[in-house]
Amino acid sequence: MREGRGENGPQARGADGAPEAAAAAASPASLKVMVVDDHPMWRDAVARDLAEAGFEVVAVAGDGEQAVRRARATGPDVLVLDLNLPLKPGVAVCKELVGADPALRVLVLSASGEHADVLEAVKSGATGYLLKSASTQELIDAVRRTAAGDPVFTPGLAGLVLGEYRRLAAEPAPAAPDEPGAPRLTDREREVLRLVAKGLSYKQIAERLVISHRTVQNHVQNTLGKLQLHNRVELVRYAIERGLDEA
Numbered sequence: 001m002r003e004g005r006g007e008n009g010p011q012a013r014g015a016d017g018a019p020e021a022a023a024a025a026a027s028p029a030s031l032k033v034m035v036v037d038d039h040p041m042w043r044d045a046v047a048r049d050l051a052e053a054g055f056e057v058v059a060v061a062g063d064g065e066q067a068v069r070r071a072r073a074t075g076p077d078v079l080v081l082d083l084n085l086p087l088k089p090g091v092a093v094c095k096e097l098v099g100a101d102p103a104l105r106v107l108v109l110s111a112s113g114e115h116a117d118v119l120e121a122v123k124s125g126a127t128g129y130l131l132k133s134a135s136t137q138e139l140i141d142a143v144r145r146t147a148a149g150d151p152v153f154t155p156g157l158a159g160l161v162l163g164e165y166r167r168l169a170a171e172p173a174p175a176a177p178d179e180p181g182a183p184r185l186t187d188r189e190r191e192v193l194r195l196v197a198k199g200l201s202y203k204q205i206a207e208r209l210v211i212s213h214r215t216v217q218n219h220v221q222n223t224l225g226k227l228q229l230h231n232r233v234e235l236v237r238y239a240i241e242r243g244l245d246e247a
């Protein structure tokens with residue numbers, strides 16, 4: 001076990017802040033992971049732990065520019081990303097890669113628990129945010145859940161992110177695609193959107209609606225496409241602005 005990664009650390013939580021067991025929505029062996037950190041010993045230790053857990057570690061990188069190049073070349077499913085990187089900061093890496101490939105999932109693994117860092121990472125397209133004090137098992141579970149599209153946050157950070165969603169929803173937003181002729185959501189898509197806005201993870205939504213995890217993902221992707229939105233942050237903002245989180 002590497003320093004600072006105790007096995008009895010706090011349990012990772014979903015976006016609603018409630019503890020939940022990690023859902024192995026996909027076999028680790030089927031998931032390609034890339035690790036980005038400028039500290040070689042830490043980077044290699046994380047890559048080794050993930051490889052030993054069965055993930056395919058397709059690349060590692062030590063700076064932001066290298067991360068972008070190697071991610072484009074290897075096409076990982078999940079990018080485990082530090083924020084404090086030389087040459088190009090982690091949030092810029094995240095924004096650039098997710099902007100080019102919205103299917104890419106980014107799990108930030110950072111020593112910083114500063115609210116500004118967490119919110120900036122989420123706004124740049126990160127699916128989850130885990131502190132480096134997390135245990136090895138928490139990291140493994142978080143990578144699995146991130147790959148499945150679930151928001152994963154170190155305890156205490158999930159409420160912060162949901163609060164920011166609500167703050168954004170109170171601000172003037174660009175015109176939403178509600179004009180006549182805009183694509184309409186199905187009843188099921190609206191129901192999934194309502195539960196996303198309430199902060200439920202994809203696993204929790206699947207259990208609530210008695211549908212598969214994959215079906216939830218498909219509904220979310222279809223909704224993003226119809227509404228011409230780019231990520232979960234924009235999707236939740238859209239839903240809260242329309243009061244769906246209170247329905």
